[in-house]
Amino acid sequence: MVHHQNKAIREGDNPDLTAERVTGTFDTHSMAAQIYNSEAHARRRREITEIIAKRPELHDTKPFPFMTREEKILESSRKLTLITKHMNEIIEPNNSNEMFHLNNEVLGIEGHPMALHGIMFIPALTAQASEEQQKKWLTRAINREIVGTYAQTELGHGTNLQNLETTATYDVATQEFVLHTPTITGLKWWPGNLGKSSNYAVVVALMFIKGKNYGPHTFMVPLRDEKTHQPLKGITIGDIGPKIAYNVTDNGFLGFDHYRIPRTNLLMRHTRVEPDGTYVKPPHAKINYSAMVHVRSHMITGQAIMLSYALTIATRYSSVRRQGQIDTTQPEVKVLEYQTQQHRLFPYIARAYAFVFAGAETVKLYERVLEEVATGNVSLMADLHALTSGLKSVVSHYTAQGIEQARMACGGHGYSQASYMSEIFGVAVGGCTYEGENMVMLLQLARYLVKSASLVKTGQSSKLGPLVAYLGAKSDSTSLIDRTPTTGFAEYVKTFQHIARRQTLKAADKFFGLMEKGEKRPIAWNKSSVELNRASRLHTRLYIVEAFVRRVEEVADPRLKEVLTDLLHLHVNYELLDMSTYALEDGFVSSSQLDYVRDQLYFYLAKIRPNAVSLVDSWEFSDQELRSVLGRRDGHVYENLFAWAKASPLNKTDVLPSVDKYLKPLMESARASKL
Numbered sequence: 011m012v013h014h015q016n017k018a019i020r021e022g023d024n025p026d027l028t029a030e031r032v033t034g035t036f037d038t039h040s041m042a043a044q045i046y047n048s049e050a051h052a053r054r055r056r057e058i059t060e061i062i063a064k065r066p067e068l069h070d071t072k073p074f075p076f077m078t079r080e081e082k083i084l085e086s087s088r089k090l091t092l093i094t095k096h097m098n099e100i101i102e103p104n105n106s107n108e109m110f111h112l113n114n115e116v117l118g119i120e121g122h123p124m125a126l127h128g129i130m131f132i133p134a135l136t137a138q139a140s141e142e143q144q145k146k147w148l149t150r151a152i153n154r155e156i157v158g159t160y161a162q163t164e165l166g167h168g169t170n171l172q173n174l175e176t177t178a179t180y181d182v183a184t185q186e187f188v189l190h191t192p193t194i195t196g197l198k199w200w201p202g203n204l205g206k207s208s209n210y211a212v213v214v215a216l217m218f219i220k221g222k223n224y225g226p227h228t229f230m231v232p233l234r235d236e237k238t239h240q241p242l243k244g245i246t247i248g249d250i251g252p253k254i255a256y257n258v259t260d261n262g263f264l265g266f267d268h269y270r271i272p273r274t275n276l277l278m279r280h281t282r283v284e285p286d287g288t289y290v291k292p293p294h295a296k297i298n299y300s301a302m303v304h305v306r307s308h309m310i311t312g313q314a315i316m317l318s319y320a321l322t323i324a325t326r327y328s329s330v331r332r333q334g335q336i337d338t339t340q341p342e343v344k345v346l347e348y349q350t351q352q353h354r355l356f357p358y359i360a361r362a363y364a365f366v367f368a369g370a371e372t373v374k375l376y377e378r379v380l381e382e383v384a385t386g387n388v389s390l391m392a393d394l395h396a397l398t399s400g401l402k403s404v405v406s407h408y409t410a411q412g413i414e415q416a417r418m419a420c421g422g423h424g425y426s427q428a429s430y431m432s433e434i435f436g437v438a439v440g441g442c443t444y445e446g447e448n449m450v451m452l453l454q455l456a457r458y459l460v461k462s463a464s465l466v467k468t469g470q471s472s473k474l475g476p477l478v479a480y481l482g483a484k485s486d487s488t489s490l491i492d493r494t495p496t497t498g499f500a501e502y503v504k505t506f507q508h509i510a511r512r513q514t515l516k517a518a519d520k521f522f523g524l525m526e527k528g529e530k531r532p533i534a535w536n537k538s539s540v541e542l543n544r545a546s547r548l549h550t551r552l553y554i555v556e557a558f559v560r561r562v563e564e565v566a567d568p569r570l571k572e573v574l575t576d577l578l579h580l581h582v583n584y585e586l587l588d589m590s591t592y593a594l595e596d597g598f599v600s601s602s603q604l605d606y607v608r609d610q611l612y613f614y615l616a617k618i619r620p621n622a623v624s625l626v627d628s629w630e631f632s633d634q635e636l637r638s639v640l641g642r643r644d645g646h647v648y649e650n651l652f653a654w655a656k657a658s659p660l661n662k663t664d665v666l667p668s669v670d671k672y673l674k675p676l677m678e679s680a681r682a683s684k685l
């Protein structure tokens with residue numbers, strides 16, 4: 011048997027796809043180790059996939075698009091129960107990476123009844139509950155004796171946490187907090203799994219003590235009777251109805267009617283309220299926002315994975331789909347031969363790699379900050395908040411765009427739910443909104459950039475943190491791209507730094523200038539906000555490029571290094587063209603340099619072409635995880651599309667009741683009236 015570099019090759023596969031895999035120049039298992047940050051983790055992913063493949067009870071009983079929402083929830087609860095029961099046979103206990111993979115394989119991306127339990131409820135209790143509180147609730151939560159969610163957003167308020175309407179008013183006499191929803195707009199609205207699944211929630215409410223508003227705080231709140239699962243007295247609760255996607259998750263509403271909880275249900279690791287109502291403030295005003303920072307830090311990788319789902323589907327399909335000719339004397343070509351198709355897909359393949367590398371760095375920083383905050387050191391919280399705010403916005407935006415490009419790259423079949431593209435898009439695009447609407451989060455990063463710009467302007471560049479140190483550096487007079495013999499990326503990085511620095515300082519000038527002219531700070535901020543967000547995006551895109559460069563520099567295997575270097579070339583050239591307005595407007599980059607950048611882009615599209623399928627195969631998504639007929643590993647698309655169509659519930663009978671009831675009588679009466 012021949013050993014190929016691409017480990018996805020199997021006998022009997024569509025030969026067009028096998029031919030693509032044979033041309034791969036690198037070992038896809040080794041590339042998976044880069045993507046998943048270690049050989050051990052990549053191997054464990056494969057082992058988990060194999061275990062699941064051998065357990066049919068963990069497979070979907072029918073394709074998700076053929077199920078109603080109720081069926082999907084039932085099916086996902088069945089599988090959730092099974093994986094909970096057999097968890098220790100499948101994954102290492104408490105390994106969140108393995109759990110994430112297990113969930114993606116078995117439950118999929120549409121959510122499940124305990125999605126928020128793992129993503130926010132447990133992280134909130136871990137970071138914000140005191141040790142005593144953790145003994146009471148965290149162990150039960152980890153054991154899944156109770157199911158919880160994170161209830162913050164309201165019908166009328168999501169972004170602006172200071173104006174939430176839900177109140178928690180301290181009653182000194184009974185040592186209780188009274189939770190209350192004063193209006194319809196104060197109903198909690200959106201929290202995942204709040205509607206039907208959870209019996210507890212970490213609730214965010216404005217805390218009032220003796221008439222004083224202490225702002226948003228987090229409380230552990232029982233919602234349903236633990237035995238009967240009936241809502242408790244004083245609680246109004248339910249599902250908010252179907253959404254664009256993510257419909258296995260019961261996003262819910264919740265109202266409180268003077269609902270009492272003990273004082274000790276305020277999460278008290280960092281903040282305390284004494285029995286007499288004395289407030290002990292936390293070491294950082296935003297320490298209670300930790301569950302949001304947790305998701306923002308992890309969702310970068312989550313988004314990269316969803317983008318790669320779509321790219322895997324589209325790239326494999328483009329290798330088996332033949333349409334039209336390039337040379338009219340030759341047979342029809344694979345659509346992947348078209349430069350336009352390559353230009354549509356390959357820069358996003360590069361972005362997906364860039365995002366997953368940036369995501370790994372973000373999680374590392376998050377874990378460091380988590381440890382430091384636990385010991386009272388809050389010094390890096392602002393940096394982490396700025397970084398994750400920018401990354402969640404930029405990455406979710408380009409992920410949604412990339413998935414949509416991948417869908418269109420599949421032509422008509424991309425529009426069928428057999429491709430699974432619409433669900434992937436629908437779930438991923440939610441990331442532009444949840445955990446802070448993208449514009450709002452870019453503006454959070456902009457606050458950090460403006461402060462940094464003001465250090466530069468006042469000659470205090472030495473005080474700049476490592477993420478923004480480049481703001482204090484001097485630019486060359488022009489970019490040296492194409493003017494130096496070096497093949498490295500230093501000139502590109504310098505150019506991105508120049509662009510981000512110039513835009514940041516310019517936007518900050520606009521803001522400060524407006525204030526100097528007498529505008530109040532918030533008005534000046536609003537009038538500068540489009541320019542400020544441009545700066546945030548450029549800063550974040552620079553960070554992503556740098557994270558990519560850092561990773562490529564670390565890679566030792568020469569075959570991997572070569573293909574990752576090709577991808578990085580593609581990335582920097584594509585990014586620079588995409589932001590060429592900024593590069594051209596002060597003459598830092600000339601139009602002839604941009605011609606060079608364009609040529610480089612086309613060169614690397616062609617160079618990557620033979621590795622395209624191997625690059626997407628390296629993510630090692632199983633068919634079970636992808637849930638896409640078009641993206642099947644074996645490339646046998648057409649026969650399976652036909653089988654899929656035949657399985658459509660509409661094809662159970664030859665004549666639908668709607669035809670019997672309406673169309674037949676309509677046609678009959680039309681015929682009769684002609685007589």
Ligand SMILES: CCCCCCCC/C=C\CCCCC/C=C/C(=O)SCCNC(=O)CCNC(=O)[C@H](O)C(C)(C)COP(=O)(O)OP(=O)(O)OC[C@H]1O[C@@H](n2cnc3c(N)ncnc32)[C@H](O)[C@@H]1OP(=O)(O)O
Pocket residue numbers: 106107110129160162163168169170171172202296299300302303305308309312313391392395443444445446447450454457458
């Ligand atoms: C292995 C694990 C696998 C995980 C996989 C994940 C993959 C995910 C896939 C699917 C998941 C789907 C589930 C979705 C779940 C969604 C949940 C939610 O959406 S929960 C609700 C989220 N809501 C928000 O994000 C609201 C956004 N709004 C805010 O965050 C705030 O209101 C604000 C905009 C930040 C403003 O806050 P506030 O009004 O309090 O601010 P100000 O008083 O104006 O102060 C601003 C200063 O505060 C600093 N700040 C703000 N936040 C932080 C922070 N977190 N840390 C540090 N500092 C912070 C800010 O920088 C300002 O500082 P200065 O400029 O004044 O110095």
Ligand SMILES: Cc1cc2nc3c(=O)[nH]c(=O)nc-3n(C[C@H](O)[C@H](O)[C@H](O)COP(=O)(O)OP(=O)(O)OC[C@H]3O[C@@H](n4cnc5c(N)ncnc54)[C@H](O)[C@@H]3O)c2cc1C
Pocket residue numbers: 126160161162163166167168169170199200201202256261440443444445446447448449450453
């Ligand atoms: C799939 C999904 C899952 C969710 N899960 C949860 C959950 O589990 N728990 C939970 O509590 N919430 C959850 N949410 C809610 C989510 O966090 C909020 O919808 C999100 O934070 C945005 O807030 P909003 O809806 O109030 O938007 P709005 O703030 O009303 O945004 C509307 C528009 O106003 C703009 N805008 C608002 N404020 C400003 C500003 N200061 N400056 C400039 N522009 C501004 C925005 O950019 C946007 O264009 C979920 C939402 C979705 C879609």
